[in-house]
Amino acid sequence: MASSSAGADAAPYHPTTIGGIREIAESFDGVLLDQFGVLHDGRTPYPRAIEAVARLHAAGKRVVIVSNSSRRSAGTVGKLVKMGFEAEWFTGAVTSGEMAHRCLAERANAWWRALGTRCIHITWSSRGAISLDGLGLQVVGSPAEADFILAHGTEAVGEPGDGGGGGGGARDASLEELRALLRECAAEAQRRGRPMPMVVANPDIVTVDGAGGLITMPGTLAQWYQELGGDAVLMGKPSPIIYEAAAAMAPNVHAGRWLAIGDSLQHDIAGAAAAGTGPGLFIVGGIHAEEAGLRGGPEAGNAGSGWNAGALARLCGEHRAAPKWAAAWMQW
16 A cells, blocks of 8 residues: 555645545545546446445445536436446435536526527537437537537537437547637637637546546546637536535535545545535546556555555645545545
């Protein structure tokens, strides 16, 4: 197991290493739990993750999935059940895709009401198309026709249509093609003299995949667009909006008594800290594994894994993220 060079009250960028959640179980009442890179790799659950969630439930902890998933919340727990988790272990789930859908449907403030309904839709193909059914949106084919950009994925661009489940379909697009499209959108916004906002339904930069690599996510598109001078509105972590929705599912858990568990320093750890939910447990074996010098795979568990403490401290500093604890894998 890795050894942190500092104790519980050490410098913020040197989290304390733990062998399992059981060691800190008295420190929290609820868990804001990430999925990808923590519970599973997108296809397969990590060896000790199922037991960890079962033990959290048995200990009376309220467990809420907080996921930067482009999809709506309803199917989240069902997919985990198919992997071997039990539905009753989870108090609920909230996804960034759900927050995007809710805001587009409700149009609760002046900004959303002024957004318009004509959008360029950047979506998925091999990972499954995202339906815009019920939102009253019109998918358009060129920046000149668009009020805003809606980013659910990084593989395809929606063809002109009504945006519903049938919609106009989608055509595959490479990342370079998407980057060129964003340049066109930024140029069109400049020509108009007003923003063409991007609504980002999944703010993750990358995520793990079952093949052992990383997949580019819509948060990368948001970064590119912002570099071009465009406006991007993040609908999930690290934005407070998703933490507020998650905390509302367990009102008996007081602010500061949540434990945020995740593998993204920028999203899971820094986001929860900014929202004031409580301390964070960073899972090193996710998207930052290579950068942190992780040694040992998920089968080895925390006892058989380690990482470069200096590299992790540098990563935490780069992302301005100060997790209180770190572990290689999700383990009780």
